[in-house]
Amino acid sequence: xxxxxxxxxxxxxxxxxxxxxxxxxxxxxxxxxxxxxxxxxxxxxxxxxxxxxxxxxxxxxxxxxxxxxxxxxxxxxxxxxxxxxxxxxxxxxxxxxxxxxxxxxxxxxxxxxxxxxxxxxxxx
Amino acid sequence: xxxxxxxxxxxxxxxxxxxxxxxxxxxxxxxxxxxxxxxxxxxxxxxxxxxxxxxxxxxxxxxxxxxxxxxxxxxxxxxxxxxxxxxxxxxxxxxxxxxxxxxxxxxxxxxxxxxxxxxxxxxxxxxxxxxxxxxxxxxxxxxxxxxxxxxxxxxxxxxxxxxxxxxxxxxxxxxxxxxxxxxxxxxxxxxxxxxxxxxxxxxxxxxxxxxxxxxxxxxxxxxxxxxxxxxxxxxxxxxxxxxxxxxxxxxxxxxxxxxxxxxxxxxxxxxxxxxxxxxxxxxxxxxxxxxxxxxxxxxxxxxxxxxxxxxxxxxxxxxxxxxxxxxxxxxxxxxxxxxxxxxxxxxxxxxxxxxxxxxxxxxxxxxxxxxxxxxxxxxxxxxxxxxxxxxxxxxxxxxxxxxxxxxxxxxxxxxxxxxxxxxxxxxxxxxxxxxxxxxxxxxxxxxxxxxxxxxxxxxxxxxxxxxxxxxxxxxxxxxxxxxxxxxxxxxxxxxxxxxxxxxxxxxxxxxxxxxxxxxxxxxxxxxxxxxxxxxxxxxxxxxxxxxxxxxxxxxxxxxxxxxxxxxxxxxxxxxxxxxxxxxxxxxxxxxxxxxxxxxxxxxxxxxxxxxxxxxxxxxxxxxxxxxxxxxxx
Numbered sequence: 001x002x003x004x005x006x007x008x009x010x011x012x013x014x015x016x017x018x019x020x021x022x023x024x025x026x027x028x029x030x031x032x033x034x035x036x037x038x039x040x041x042x043x044x045x046x047x048x049x050x051x052x053x054x055x056x057x058x059x060x061x062x063x064x065x066x067x068x069x070x071x072x073x074x075x076x077x078x079x080x081x082x083x084x085x086x087x088x089x090x091x092x093x094x095x096x097x098x099x100x101x102x103x104x105x106x107x108x109x110x111x112x113x114x115x116x117x118x119x120x121x122x123x124x
Numbered sequence: 125x126x127x128x129x130x131x132x133x134x135x136x137x138x139x140x141x142x143x144x145x146x147x148x149x150x151x152x153x154x155x156x157x158x159x160x161x162x163x164x165x166x167x168x169x170x171x172x173x174x175x176x177x178x179x180x181x182x183x184x185x186x187x188x189x190x191x192x193x194x195x196x197x198x199x200x201x202x203x204x205x206x207x208x209x210x211x212x213x214x215x216x217x218x219x220x221x222x223x224x225x226x227x228x229x230x231x232x233x234x235x236x237x238x239x240x241x242x243x244x245x246x247x248x249x250x251x252x253x254x255x256x257x258x259x260x261x262x263x264x265x266x267x268x269x270x271x272x273x274x275x276x277x278x279x280x281x282x283x284x285x286x287x288x289x290x291x292x293x294x295x296x297x298x299x300x301x302x303x304x305x306x307x308x309x310x311x312x313x314x315x316x317x318x319x320x321x322x323x324x325x326x327x328x329x330x331x332x333x334x335x336x337x338x339x340x341x342x343x344x345x346x347x348x349x350x351x352x353x354x355x356x357x358x359x360x361x362x363x364x365x366x367x368x369x370x371x372x373x374x375x376x377x378x379x380x381x382x383x384x385x386x387x388x389x390x391x392x393x394x395x396x397x398x399x400x401x402x403x404x405x406x407x408x409x410x411x412x413x414x415x416x417x418x419x420x421x422x423x424x425x426x427x428x429x430x431x432x433x434x435x436x437x438x439x440x441x442x443x444x445x446x447x448x449x450x451x452x453x454x455x456x457x458x459x460x461x462x463x464x465x466x467x468x469x470x471x472x473x474x475x476x477x478x479x480x481x482x483x484x485x486x487x488x489x490x491x492x493x494x495x496x497x498x499x500x501x502x503x504x505x506x507x508x509x510x511x512x513x514x515x516x517x518x519x520x521x522x523x524x525x526x527x528x529x530x531x532x533x534x535x536x537x538x539x540x541x542x543x544x545x546x547x548x549x550x551x552x553x554x555x556x557x558x559x560x561x562x563x564x565x566x567x568x569x570x571x572x573x574x575x576x577x578x579x580x581x582x583x584x585x586x587x588x589x590x591x592x593x594x595x596x597x598x599x600x601x602x603x604x605x606x607x608x609x610x611x612x613x614x615x616x617x618x619x620x621x622x623x624x625x626x627x628x629x630x631x632x633x634x635x636x637x638x639x640x641x642x643x644x645x646x647x648x649x650x651x652x653x654x655x656x657x658x659x660x661x662x663x664x665x666x667x668x669x670x671x672x673x674x675x676x677x678x679x680x681x682x683x684x685x686x687x688x689x690x691x692x693x694x695x696x697x698x699x700x701x702x703x704x705x706x707x708x709x710x711x712x713x714x715x716x717x718x719x720x721x722x723x724x725x726x727x728x729x730x731x732x733x734x735x736x737x738x739x740x741x742x743x744x745x746x747x748x749x750x751x752x753x754x755x756x757x
Contacts, residue, residue, distance in 0.1 A: 012254045019169045019257070027169060035162040065206060069232040070162045073254040 005119065008112050013075030029120045035074050036113055042067045043106060050099060060098060061090040067105075078108045149264030150175035153197060157187040157215065158204040158230075163253065167202070170257045184210035191223050195368065198225060199267045202251075202260075205231035205238060213245045220246045220341060221348035224274075224369050226266040230255055246341050273339065274370060338380060342369060346380060355388065 005013075013028075020027040046063045049056065068083035082105040089097030154176045158164045164180050171178040179198070181187040184207050191198060201219050205212035216227045229242040230251040242250040248266040251259050338346070349366035350358040360378035367377070 012256075015254075015256055016166065019166075019173055024169065031162060031165055031169075034165055038161050062206075065232065066160060069253055070160050072232060073160070073163045073166055075254070 005115055008078050008108075008115055009075045010077040011075065012072065016074065031074055032116050032120070035070055035076075036116075039067060039070055039109065042070075043109065046102060050102060055093075055095045055098070057090040057093055057098075061087055064090065071109075076108075076112050079105065079112055082108050147175075149267075152176040152264050152267065153179070153199045154202060154263070155179045155181060155187060155190065155198045155200070156202045157181045157184055157207070157212075159183065159207045159209075160204065163204070163255075167255060167260075170255070170260050173257060174261055176260075183207070184212070184215040187215065188218055191219060191225070195223060198223075200226050200228065200263055202228045202230060202263070205229055205233065205242070213241060216242075216245050216247055217344075217348055221345045221352075222366060222368055224270075224345060224367065226270045228263060228266065246344055342367075342372075343380075345369065346377070346384070350381070350384065355385075 016028050016031055042063055046060060046067070049060055049063070064083055064087050068080055068087070071079040071083060082101060086098060086101040086105055089095075089101055152174075154171050156164065156167050156171065156178060157180075158167065159182050161182065164182055168178050168180045179190065181190060184203070187201070187203070188210075191201070201215075203212050203215050207215075212229055212231075216229060219225050219227050226248040227246070228249040228251060229247040230253055231238060232253040234252045239250050248270070249263070345367045346363060349363045352366065353359070353362050358381065360374045360381055363381065364372060364374050364377045
């Protein structure tokens with residue numbers, strides 16, 4: 001993992017890499033692909049929920065819990081951090097905080113995606 | 125960048141199966157359930173790296189149906205806590221109940237509350253996400269552990285209760301399981317059990333009739349099954365099917381169910397005091413039992429707290445006040461009891477309580493009287509169940525009449541295997557009609573002393589084993605046994621008293637043997653009282669009792685004593701013992717045999733009540749009016 005990835009991915013990502021072998025040479029990339037597909041779905045749901053303006057914090061927290069779980073499983077540390085903040089705002093019922101933080105979540109998510117795309121291309 | 129080729133291949137030792145000769149845990153069949161596809165994929169890969177056979181599933185319902193279709197197709201289940209279609213804990217319950225497989229919970233949520241929930245729901249481990257492969261490498265230990273536990277469940281493994289949950293080993297770094305002192309104790313227990321289990325396995329697995337230890341998990345499964353079927357509709361056969369626990373027999377379940385029902389009733393009627401106990405035992409005839417039962421229940425709880433050790437339970441009993449040894453041991457007490465049981469009380473006669481009429485009386489009494497109270501608690505211990513059975517049986521037998529009693533007592537009910545045994549014994553002792561009643565048959569047959577002991581053993585074995593994890597009184601069951609045993613020992617003076625230590629499953633006839641014969645009668649009384657109050661007290665007072673028994677015996681029919689005392693002595697069937705005692709007491713007074721029967725039971729109850737200071741609900745048990753007119757004492 002190069003310097004560009006530093007901070008964005010934690011040791012969990014390295015765990016995944018260790019799972020890759022000759023039998024499963026593209027394992028990490030497969031996981032990353034799956035992650036981005038699934039997380040995009042979640043981001044969408046959260047976006048919609050926030051746009052509705054109803055701020056069902058429980059529901060939002062639920063979505064974010066899932067999102068956080070996925071992100072942590074591939075080692076997306078920055079994304080994970082933002083998720084935690086979002087959940088905290090949910091917990092206290094701070095709608096504005098949720099909105100703000102969610103923008104951060106999306107930003108980190110997009111950044112990570114790009115970096116990983118480069119990463120995989122580079123390793124091909 | 126890491127070298128992708130440096131994967132954890134089969135030879136990496138990840139699976140821990142370094143020795144080629146033993147592939148285990150390779151091939152472990154794991155079902156992993158998680159609605160998060162990313163996690164699921166990663167877990168699957170990790171588990172495969174560990175050389176496990178993995179089936180992944182993203183829906184709990186699908187997982188359940190998979191498990192149901194392949195009951196023996198999986199060794200362990202790993203499930204996420206938060207899932208959209210079903211709560212992970214619910215899945216955990218289902219799996220535990222229906223398939224009895226070890227389940228590991230996982231979640232990104234590491235809050236104590238959730239982890240604790242996992243523990244209380246019976247999860248064998250709890251992994252915090254993101255899960256690392258190290259955490260998965262050792263999940264096989266849960267499978268082994270559970271198998272050992274199950275094995276021990278049917279094993280005669282001693283006092284350590286096997287619980288399904290064992291703390292995780294040391295290697296589960298991401299597991300939230302590695303903490304707390306409770307783990308430590310469990311580990312010790314486990315080790316303890318392991319030690320025992322090792323030996324037992326070779327010897328007894330094939331021979332002995334399995335003794336069921338109703339561990340917390342097992343009981344939870346049982347409760348779940350019962351709830352699913354409906355408490356009133358739950359039948360042992362169905363429960364057994366639902367539980368799907370290897371080695372568990374219908375009889376185990378049946379006796380456990382009986383106890384459980386008593387327990388429930390007790391719970392329901394605790395506030396009322398009287399209602400419940402009587403209810404459960406005697407078809408609600410004898411309100412007097414109620415208070416006793418409550419008392420007992422209460423004490424039992426204390427006992428339960430004591431743990432399984434009989435000794436402890438006894439001690440607790442005493443402490444709890446159940447055992448009012450002083451009063452009990454007094455000869456006068458016995459007398460009183462007798463009077464209480466003066467047969468004026470039709471209730472007693474009903475034999476609901478005391479089936480003293482039948483051989484099972486003793487047992488029945490136990491149920492009714494103090495023991496009864498204990499029973500609900502003990503229920504966990506299974507002792508109660510037995511008693512119940514006996515009672516029922518006894519009631520059937522009561523009508524028979526004194527002599528008949530023994531035969532009648534035979535316990536048509538045949539609650540459980542133990543019951544049968546008792547009955548048999550009772551039958552044998554037809555010569556001693558009374559005895560049969562009280563002592564669950566062992567008494568009855570003087571000749572069958574040995575048999576009886578055997579019988580008793582069964583009981584005792586049953587009793588102690590049942591450790592109902594019921595919240596209220598895990599120890600109760602134990603205590604119950606204690607009681608029984610103690611009474612046996614005490615009362616059993618008559619028969620070749622196998623030395624009953626409360627703790628002994630097998631009555632050993634050392635103390636009481638011959639002395640008991642004559643002394644049984646007296647002993648009976650004492651024993652009753654003592655036992656009710658505190659089995660522990662028994663042991664101490666046994667000597668006193670003996671003397672008294674002797675005393676009493678002289679008055680009473682000596683012949684009967686032997687049979688009765690034997691029963692006591694046996695203690696094997698804790699239930700039995702009591703019944704015996706009852707019988708003895710019954711026999712003491714020259715009054716009709718019927719009385720005697722009642723007596724036994726009543727004695728216990730009265731003793732209990734008296735001790736507790738509770739006025740017997742029914743006059744029959746009216747301690748106040750300890751009018752032991754007939755008591756030859």
